[in-house]
Amino acid sequence: ASELLVALAVAREEGLGKSPEVAAAEKALADLEGQRKEAKKAEVKRGKMRKEVESLTGMKDDKVNATLLKAALLKAQAVLGSTEEDATLLKAAQIKLEAAEWFALPLADRLEKASLEFGREACSPPADRGKWACQKISDKEMLKRSRTIGEASCNHPTLRDGDQAEKPPLQNALPSETAKNFCRYPPPFDLKESEDGRGFRSAQFEFPEELFNLTAIQEEDFGELAVVNLDMNLFRSNIATCGEFWLIEFYVHWCPHCMSVMPKFYKLAVALRSMGAKLRIGAVNCATQKELCGAFRVIGHPLAAFFYPAGGDPSGQVQLFEYAGKDVRVNRALNYLKAHRDPAWDAGLPEGMEPQRHLFPAEATNDLIRLLPEEYRPTDAVMRWLGNASSSGVGVVCPEKRRWYDAAKRRPQSAAEGPGSEHTGSDTEEKEEDDEEDEDEEKKTDQKEEPPTDFPGSGWPGFEHRATAAHRLQDAAQAVVYTLEEWVVPSAAGPSPHGFAYKELLELQGWVSLLAASLPSASEGGPPELGAALGALRRELAKRLRNIEAADGRAALCLGEWRGLVAPV
DSSP: OHHHHHHHHHHHHTTOTTSHHHHHHHHHHHHHHHHHHHHHHHHHHHHHHHHHHHHHHTSOGGGSOHHHHHHHHHHHHHHOOSSHHHHHHHHHHHHHHHHHHHHHSOHHHHHHHHHHHHHHHHSOOOOOOOOOOOOOOOHHHHHHHHHHHHHHHTTOGGGSOOOOSSOOOOOOSSOHHHHGGGSSSSOSSEEEEOTTSSSEEEEOOOOOTTTSOHHHHTSTTHHHHHEEEOOHHHHHHHTTTSOOEEEEEEEOTTOHHHHHHHHHHHHHHHHHHHTTOSEEEEEEETTTOHHHHHHTTOOSSSEEEEEOOOSOOTTOOOOSSOOOOSOHHHHHHHHHHHHTOOGGGGTTSOTTOOOOTTOEEGGGHHHHHTTSOGGGSOOHHHHHHHTOTTOOOOOOOOOSSOOEEOTTTOOEEOTTTOTTOOOOOOOHHHHHHHHHHHHHHHHHHHHTOOOOOSOOTTOGGGGGGGOOHHHHHHHHHHHHHHIIIIIOOOOTTSSOTTEEOHHHHHHHHHHHHHHHHHSOOGGGTOOHHHHHHHHHHHHHHHHHHHHHHHTTTOOOEEHHHHHHHHTTO
């Protein structure tokens, strides 16, 4: 600009002031002056911004207004950063902003954030078993492994003989011998509804000759390979990345509903195998195969899921809930099922819990299979034989009106009478007449003694007369223990998949406290040992919460520790 001013002065002295060149030079000089003023303004602005940011950055973390600092940092990032000094200042401001936002959070949120980070780092994940890679095995080897898994399921503590030394375990109203028949596939017999409507009776499996090749079905090992008992190792090495299409049932052996579904599921599997369908059937006993049921996010029983991923993924990653198999028709059908699932299936979910769209009630299986291409399902005639041609696919629930059997007279009573109904008259003569009628009724009962029930199946109505308050309490206690052991786990998809952070632990401690307070006391007939164990668990969880608070969030409860705390319960 200074050189241009000298040149213009010389040009004017020489009489060239009106030349086009001089006019262009004057305009260029004006532009330079404007740029100089703008640059000066910008520098003043940068100076003010530096002072503002430096002032906020120099304050203590808990004294900084995070909102003001964030606004100042956004403005500074737009005008600063051209020098190393600016870059250093901006980095310091960003660190200060994070600290200020941390202190601006409510205490519970701060503890949660820090606890999540700690749990992610400190709670070591399960040992790495390597990538999931397909390892094809023969039917003979598959059968051998399926049998081994089934035997392990049938060795569950609930199926073992109890300690006979002092206190034998309290027997359930449904005999424990019943569950031993439903701890693995294949089930030893079919279940047929009894004529008197009192549940189910055992029966041999029968397959109509006009629909099935009985010679093939009767071959050795045919039925055992129809449904494969699965655990995580077999699933990981021989199913997960092999690209085959599977339907997997998730059940527990003590669930009457699961018992009633098992023969139906088995007959479907036999039908699929006998016709060479491209759909294979597997089953998982969640009482023993916790890892696999947890991976599929199983939240009830009996549930089922289709599994159809892309095979041979070189990364070893497996998508359990997405369908990417080779047959796009199957993928479309399965995605349709997920998108249009029956809302009734999710009616019992706790408020706020998202439905697991890849899971559906096992009794709806036959209806859903109808949507698959022909080569993946039985023929229509077989489907009709399976007995679900008109099924609604909605989960089975207890009817509104049920009949139960009187323990003494073995006669059906209506729900209105109830098991506790008694004669309320005070008249002595009327009472004597009733006594005579009772004696006559007992004589008739003795004369027409019903044969002993050979097998109860899932027939709860026929055995309700045996269920005392102690039995009901035992059922509730088993549900509590099973929930604590199997369902209370950190979110696998969360930021801390192997540890409970502060808020999860807070909710868990509150839930255990509710259980400890609500369980009947020893004076009310409740089990004193269980009440004491729940109380100890509540106190230990409260102690862990105090530890997190004292460490400003740098603590968590790892999954392994949680299982150790639950063991006494």
